Amino acid sequence: MSDLLSRISDAVRWGRKDEIEKLAEEVIANNIDPIEVIQKGGVAGLDSLGQAFEELEAFLPELMMGGETMKILIDKLSPHMENQKSAFAGKVVIGTVKGDLHDIGKNLVATTLSVNGFNVVDLGVDVSTNKFIELATQNDADIIAMSSLLTTSAYYMEELVTRLVKEDMRSKFKVIVGGGPIDPNWAKTIGADAYARTAVGAVKTCKELMKIEKISETLIGD
Numbered sequence: 476m477s478d479l480l481s482r483i484s485d486a487v488r489w490g491r492k493d494e495i496e497k498l499a500e501e502v503i504a505n506n507i508d509p510i511e512v513i514q515k516g517g518v519a520g521l522d523s524l525g526q527a528f529e530e531l532e533a534f535l536p537e538l539m540m541g542g543e544t545m546k547i548l549i550d551k552l553s554p555h556m557e558n559q560k561s562a563f564a565g566k567v568v569i570g571t572v573k574g575d576l577h578d579i580g581k582n583l584v585a586t587t588l589s590v591n592g593f594n595v596v597d598l599g600v601d602v603s604t605n606k607f608i609e610l611a612t613q614n615d616a617d618i619i620a621m622s623s624l625l626t627t628s629a630y631y632m633e634e635l636v637t638r639l640v641k642e643d644m645r646s647k648f649k650v651i652v653g654g655g656p657i658d659p660n661w662a663k664t665i666g667a668d669a670y671a672r673t674a675v676g677a678v679k680t681c682k683e684l685m686k687i688e689k690i691s692e693t694l695i696g697d
């Protein structure tokens with residue numbers, strides 16, 4: 476298993492799309508938990524690619540190839556995630572904030588919430604604060620979930636919470652945030668209700684949020 480995970484991590488790191496298809500098939504044939512493979516294989520590969528990018532050992536085309544390879548892995552494995560849709564768990568409007576086009580983590584969170592019984596409305600990437608509020612209202616959402624991978628875009632998470640307060644809508648929606656540069660401190664500072672580090676953590680945390688009647692000062696997170 477650890478050999479397979481490291482082959483998957485390498486294939487994503489080096490953007491080897493043909494190889495990832497075969498490795499995904501190996502995962503399916505051996506009935507291995509897709510979430511574990513995505514996290515410990517795929518995410519590990521992208522982390523190492525991100526590190527190389529930071530150290531100027533990899534460049535934008537490699538980042539794109541790595542991202543595309545990861546998407547193939549997720550697309551192949553998602554249908555094999557264990558479906559827990561036994562009861563309606565709540566309605567989530569999710570998106571990547573304005574200025575940010577990263578969607579692999581956001582998609583993973585959306586899919587994992589969905590297979591765990593949440594009704595998920597995915598607004599995509601580069602989502603403005605206006606669009607988040609409009610679509611959350613239109614869909615009568617319980618939770619607004621925001622993803623950001625760029626430090627420069629994380630500000631829009633704060634803008635959304637501030638707007639909800641100003642427009643007297645803060646109690647209508649629970650707000651959860653996540654993504655690479657986001658941590659519990661940031662979530663607390665901007666007045667979000669919850670933070671989660673991973674897609675599995677997001678499910679656990681959103682379930683917790685659904686149990687809470689009123690928003691509180693205490694941040695919930697995994």
Ligand code: B12
Pocket residue numbers: 518521522523524525526528529535538539541542543574575576577578579580581583584620621622623624625626627651652653654655656670671672673674675677
């Ligand atoms: C792949 C990638 C890209 C791809 C994205 C493809 C796509 N469709 O998403 C492309 C090539 C397009 C790209 C572009 C850029 N990128 Co880029 N990219 C990455 C890389 C390597 C991987 C990101 C990823 O998908 N990780 C895997 C997923 C599964 O992890 P994740 O997103 O973190 O999500 C998990 C958790 O965070 C959490 N989560 C995520 N969202 C949410 C939401 C909620 C509500 C919750 C609860 C949890 C949660 O759950 C997820 C699953 O466990 C990262 C490095 C890294 N290690 O993150 C750099 C990185 C994010 N990119 C970076 C940069 C700088 C850029 C560019 C500006 C580069 C450039 N010069 O143009 C552009 C920006 C474009 C834009 N406007 O958005 C920097 C960001 C630095 C910063 N902190 O601001 C990073 C960190 C690389 C680096 N080390 O410098 N990138």
